[in-house]
Amino acid sequence: MDLPERRFVDVNGVRISYRQGGHGDDLVFLHGLAGNARTWEFQFKTYADRYRVTAWDAPGYGESDLIPTDINAYGDILNDFTTCVGIERFILLGHSMGGIVAGNLAGRYPGRVIGLVLSCTLLGRDQVKGAPLGENYMARLKQIDELSPLEYGRARAKTMTAPGCDPEIIEHFASIAAETRKDGLVAAARVISEANNEPIFSNLNMPVLVIAGEVDKTVTKNLTEAMIAAIPETVPTLEVNYLPGVAHAPYMENPETYNAVLTNFLNSLKKAILGKAVQNQLRS
Secondary structure, eight states, rough: OOOOOEEEEEEEEEEEEEEEEOOOOOEEEETTTTGGGGGGHHHHHHHHTEEEEEEOTTSTTTTTOOOSHHHHHHHHHHHHHHHHHOOEEEEEETEEEEHHHHHHHHSSSGGGGGEEEEEEESOOOOOTTOOOHHHHHHHHHHHHHEEEEOOOOOOHHHHHHTEEEEEHHHHHHHHTTTTOHHHHHHHHHHHHHOOOOEEEHEEESSOOEEEEEETTTSSSSSHHHHHHHHTTSSSEEEEEEEEEEEOSSSHHHSSHHHHHHHHHHHHHHHHHHHHHHHHHHHHH
């Protein structure tokens, strides 16, 4: 299907913009620092024929309102947003900044999440609240001030994709990153900087898939491994995939491979749910 039109919902007085399409079990996507709901165009096309796919514009992105820059506030607004758009239990995929928000919701509201996908993400940078933003974020803010929107988008695309990436993909990524709002970027950078999901990861009780780019220089392997180490051994399954030849945007750099890994995970969830249903019938 084509990318659905943007919709709006009031979540406890906060306007959140989002896109939703398809039918079936609920599959929720959360974008990263340089994205918005348009990030997931290739995933809408792949999954909307068998899932109800929902992608929000995070607070301060798209036409979503800003909220306090606290990871728990982001997790709470996501929890309430899903309820407001009619979603009860769901499969949750978060990429980069969105992965930190996804991990927060899954760790604090584990009963709502059927399966968790952590894409090119980390636990958070665990900086002191109110500390100055790091050099990387300050450089981005300087770019957003000095460059045109499309020039900023191209700068982000070149940083976040692997060498030799298809120029059409770079331009598509750039067109999305060009829509980044400075206020949203500042807020999201603050959330990433101060977040630390490690204490709540002990609550994870759902199957988990970790996807990472083999040449990702934004979320490096040591950050990925630290996050994996925080996932409890008691989760039903933990699958880790380092995708070859891609960096920090594998959902767009190589959507075929990214979606194949995701599809395998989704199919395993369906088999597990079906297996539980059969067991329950046999017991009754």
